[in-house]
Amino acid sequence: MPRIVDHAERRREIVVAVWAIVARRGFEGVTLRAVAAEAGISVGRVQHYYSSRTELVRDGCRRMLEEARAGFAARTESLPPLERLRALVHRAVPTTPEWALGTIVWQAYQAKSVDDVAIAGMVTDAHTAAVQQAAGFIDDARRDGTLPDGDDPAALALRLLATSEGYAARVIAGSLDADDALRALDRDIDALRG
Amino acid sequence: MPRIVDHAERRREIVVAVWAIVARRGFEGVTLRAVAAEAGISVGRVQHYYSSRTELVRDGCRRMLEEARAGFAARTESLPPLERLRALVHRAVPTTPEWALGTIVWQAYQAKSVDDVAIAGMVTDAHTAAVQQAAGFIDDARRDGTLPDGDDPAALALRLLATSEGYAARVIAGSLDADDALRALDRDIDALRG
DNA sequence: ACCATGGCAATACACTTGCACTGTAAAAAC
């Protein structure tokens, strides 16, 4: 075995280029040549790590979800349940240009679910996982007395996340200010106190 | 001037084909040949009515918004304000396959805002128009006593619509049942009563 | 020292793409 390189790292470089292109030009712009140019590598290298364009696009979704999951866990593991809930609900709203890239790409992948069953599966899994996680935070907050008892945690979690994503879509489109969205979401979270 | 045909009708036929393709394969699938085949016409005809692919895609957005607006007005003009609000909030959630086509295409256009400023403009205009309309319904319902006074109508309207669109995205992705979404939205609307 | 193999770059290929450019039929205008 010659010349050992970090496969995961190489794939990540390529996938980051995919994200950048999706954010700027959508999936229509994701051609092998465009990806190679964006990453500053050759088309051959892209092909070496991905056997087809479809697989590349799918791995882009997989890695985005995985990084989001890991990043969220790392950022919030030491926070109290209610603050973790807040972070989870805020997450969809892009406050910085770099973060906007992530949320735009995520919205693009959601839209792409219609013609790629593999991506659709990842999207629905992410949806249900997020709801369960948020519901768990509500449960935890109730257990430690931060929140009073009330409606079904899963229903509340779903509503908060849906609202957040609705705001996010408008922030991305430019018809809503990110800070206004966060403030509105905070009001909804505070309302859980009854 | 020879052979008079209804331009608006011809364009609509073409645009309907665009919608069908977007719903099935996304904008990547919208090629002049695919559109012509879907509409059962020749590529030449498509070119006769649209000078470029970009213009065709944009007109698809324009007509979708216009038809949605007119259809909503016609369906709800004789309803009381609160019911008009309910209809507006329910609108994003697809309950039938045909209606799902519309909402999927709308989500696709929202995602496409990132690389087409003309579409981005139409999307933001539609957003603000919907909020204003919903806020107006809340105002009307308060004036006639159906709803008590409360928070800022525009903020409430924005929240309801955002939540609705968040649910809609999940219904489209397949991670939420349409009826559950409608019930949840009704609960939010009923909560306006205080 | 050898060489097999992984890690690419480069090229080739069949195909698709948007669009321009023809040609033509038919009907309104005169």
Next chain:
DNA sequence: GTTTTTACAGTGCAAGTGTATTGCCATGGT
């Protein structure tokens, strides 16, 4: 009847597409 303009259908083309193939270089194992 002639002319003129609209409404297309068909064809052609240069550019771009995903992918298969080829070749080369560096490096690990022996």
